[in-house]
Amino acid sequence: MTKELICICCPQGCRLTVSDESGELTVTGYTCKRGIEYGKTEATAPTRVITTTVAVTGSSWCRLPVKTAGGVPKSKIFDCMDAINQVTVQAPVHTGDVVLSNILETGVDVVAARTIE
Amino acid sequence: MFQYDLAIIGGGPAGLAAAVSAWNEGVRSIVIIERDDVTGGILNQCIHNGFGLHYFKEELTGPEYAGRFEQMVAETSIDVKKQTMVLNITPEKMIYAVNPTDGYFAISAKAIVLSMGCRERTRGAISIPGDRPSGVFTAGTAQRYVNIEGYMVGKRVVILGSGDIGLIMARRMTLEGAKVLAVVEIMPYSNGLNRNLVQCLDDYDIPLYLSHTVTDIRGKRRVEQVVVSKVDENRAPIPGTEMTFDCDTLLLSVGLIPENELTKSAGIPIDRRSNGAIVFDDMQTELEGVFACGNVLHVHDLVDFVTAESMKAGKSAAQYILYPYQHTDQPVELQNGPGVTYTVPQKLDLTAGEAKTDLFFRVNHVIHGGTITVQAEDGTVLFSRKKAHMLPAEMEKITLDKSWFVGHHTATVSIQEGANEK
Numbered sequence: 001m002t003k004e005l006i007c008i009c010c011p012q013g014c015r016l017t018v019s020d021e022s023g024e025l026t027v028t029g030y031t032c033k034r035g036i037e038y039g040k041t042e043a044t045a046p047t048r049v050i051t052t053t054v055a056v057t058g059s060s061w062c063r064l065p066v067k068t069a070g071g072v073p074k075s076k077i078f079d080c081m082d083a084i085n086q087v088t089v090q091a092p093v094h095t096g097d098v099v100l101s102n103i104l105e106t107g108v109d110v111v112a113a114r115t116i117e
Numbered sequence: 118m119f120q121y122d123l124a125i126i127g128g129g130p131a132g133l134a135a136a137v138s139a140w141n142e143g144v145r146s147i148v149i150i151e152r153d154d155v156t157g158g159i160l161n162q163c164i165h166n167g168f169g170l171h172y173f174k175e176e177l178t179g180p181e182y183a184g185r186f187e188q189m190v191a192e193t194s195i196d197v198k199k200q201t202m203v204l205n206i207t208p209e210k211m212i213y214a215v216n217p218t219d220g221y222f223a224i225s226a227k228a229i230v231l232s233m234g235c236r237e238r239t240r241g242a243i244s245i246p247g248d249r250p251s252g253v254f255t256a257g258t259a260q261r262y263v264n265i266e267g268y269m270v271g272k273r274v275v276i277l278g279s280g281d282i283g284l285i286m287a288r289r290m291t292l293e294g295a296k297v298l299a300v301v302e303i304m305p306y307s308n309g310l311n312r313n314l315v316q317c318l319d320d321y322d323i324p325l326y327l328s329h330t331v332t333d334i335r336g337k338r339r340v341e342q343v344v345v346s347k348v349d350e351n352r353a354p355i356p357g358t359e360m361t362f363d364c365d366t367l368l369l370s371v372g373l374i375p376e377n378e379l380t381k382s383a384g385i386p387i388d389r390r391s392n393g394a395i396v397f398d399d400m401q402t403e404l405e406g407v408f409a410c411g412n413v414l415h416v417h418d419l420v421d422f423v424t425a426e427s428m429k430a431g432k433s434a435a436q437y438i439l440y441p442y443q444h445t446d447q448p449v450e451l452q453n454g455p456g457v458t459y460t461v462p463q464k465l466d467l468t469a470g471e472a473k474t475d476l477f478f479r480v481n482h483v484i485h486g487g488t489i490t491v492q493a494e495d496g497t498v499l500f501s502r503k504k505a506h507m508l509p510a511e512m513e514k515i516t517l518d519k520s521w522f523v524g525h526h527t528a529t530v531s532i533q534e535g536a537n538e539k
């Protein structure tokens with residue numbers, strides 16, 4: 001297997017080639033080492049960070065921006081969105097507070113991305 | 118009337134960074150004036166991540182990035198006047214503003230930083246034919262509705278413009294349950310970053326139509342159909358290539374314009390090519406004591422560059438307040454040669470400020486293999502560097518040593534194409 005990918009870890013967008021022809025997974029075309037890790041994960045079990053909002057009460061804001069604290073499997077993005085959309089948070093809430101832990105057993109928490117007093 | 122050493126107009130990332138940097142240089146009487154209920158500017162609605170890789174060496178969402186600077190400001194005694202709209206600035210550096218508590222009032226300042234950001238081009242600014250039903254939004258307006266008000270703007274969506282904001286909104290609308298039928302781009306290339314093409318379009322199988330544009334909008338009350346046509350190399354629609362999309366929403370992501378009404382009211386000269394004030398390498402405009410930074414000066418794609426530029430503006434404003442200086446009346450004028458749309462700064466003062474300066478510029482077409490050169494009026498090459506790819510959508514930055522310019526009056530920044538393929 002040989003795959004051509006674009007690294008999405010920074011605006012540079014390096015063109016990576018991932019191959020297992022030599023028996024183990026090799027990545028070429030990266031500029032920094034984050035590209036190696038991205039290439040390997042993307043070729044085997046791709047993940048994405050989800051950024052979205054949840055309802056918040058007790059404040060003049062009506063939506064709280066949230067993000068998954070790490071990547072979740074790409075195939076579970078829409079299921080995660082459904083789970084996140086069930087959440088309502090009560091203000092005050094601080095950047096980094098967990099609003100949903102271990103979403104869909106992925107081991108990843110959903111955390112607040114702004115402070116609302 | 119209020120009196121401050123430094124008044125900063127606009128509390129987005131540019132204004133916040135300028136304030137923090139002036140504070141760190143020792144200025145203690147600073148006010149940030151923001152018309153919104155909150156500071157943070159456009160970042161409040163940019164809930165996606167990708168901010169701060171240069172500055173904080175980690176990937177933050179827009180609100181998190183703004184939050185870091187709001188925290189730095191909170192640790193100082195900088196005044197922040199929210200819900201305060203600046204209406205006018207005079208050449209004498211008097212600021213007239215209005216808010217619910219003070220009413221209409223004046224502020225006099227020793228120095229001013231302009232950091233009012235930019236606004237979106239609208240349908241009027243690009244003139245699409247067809248009906249005028251509801252359901253046509255600029256991408257940024259839709260972003261605010263969805264991310265701040267929590268209100269979905271439509272179910273079946275076509276997006277015109279493939280810059281980063283259009284791409285980010287394609288993903289955002291999809292995650293919220295809408296069907297994005299097409300992203301349409303008049304140019305033969307996308308104006309967005311490759312990473313956004315991958316994670317916003319490819320991930321969700323959203324088609325991108327390059328060299329296409331919207332040629333008709335149909336619908337009585339609400340958008341019902343959008344017609345998309347292929348364009349020729351002169352960007353003119355080709356008859357017979359029409360595709361019709363049944364949709365209820367059209368998002369326009371067709372560019373940003375610096376918001377310079379106040380700059381003009383102060384009589385500050387504007388560069389017609391960058392659409393922002395003409396500045397020296399210390400970010401000072403041609404009106405002494407008035408500085409500019411961020412999207413009001415030129416449209417940035419990366420907030421990290423906004424921060425770096427604004428830190429410099431804040432630092433220079435502090436220098437000006439603490440140790441007043443005047444610019445030479447014979448600066449080196451930077452001119453735009455072939456391949457270059459604009460440069461910021463436009464003027465270098467060899468007698469004041471720092472020894473080195475960053476120079477930002479944009480190229481005016483896609484360039485594969487070119488040499489960036491800076492050449493003095495007598496032909497002397499002062500700087501030259503090869504670069505594999507340059508896109509109009511991506512701002513370029515080079516660092517210049519001002520001593521190279523001694524003895525020169527003008528220098529031209531240009532791109533020599535080809536001849537250096539690897």
Ligand SMILES: Cc1cc2nc3c(=O)[nH]c(=O)nc-3n(C[C@H](O)[C@H](O)[C@H](O)COP(=O)(O)OP(=O)(O)OC[C@H]3O[C@@H](n4cnc5c(N)ncnc54)[C@H](O)[C@@H]3O)c2cc1C
Nearest residue numbers: 127129130131151152158159202203233234411412419420
């Ligand atoms: C929709 C969008 C998406 C983006 N996505 C990314 C991204 O993914 N990654 C990235 O690095 N960069 C991104 N950027 C770029 C970056 O966020 C901007 O370049 C940056 O926010 C500009 O900062 P600013 O402070 O100059 O302007 P702004 O953030 O616009 O702030 C200007 C502030 O001035 C205030 N103001 C204006 N006029 C007045 C007045 N008369 N009186 C009082 N206050 C006033 C406004 O209310 C506003 O708060 C994006 C930009 C946009 C528009």
Ligand code: SF4
Nearest residue numbers: 007009010013014035
């Ligand atoms: S490999 Fe490194 S430099 Fe290249 S896009 Fe990925 S993170 Fe950026």
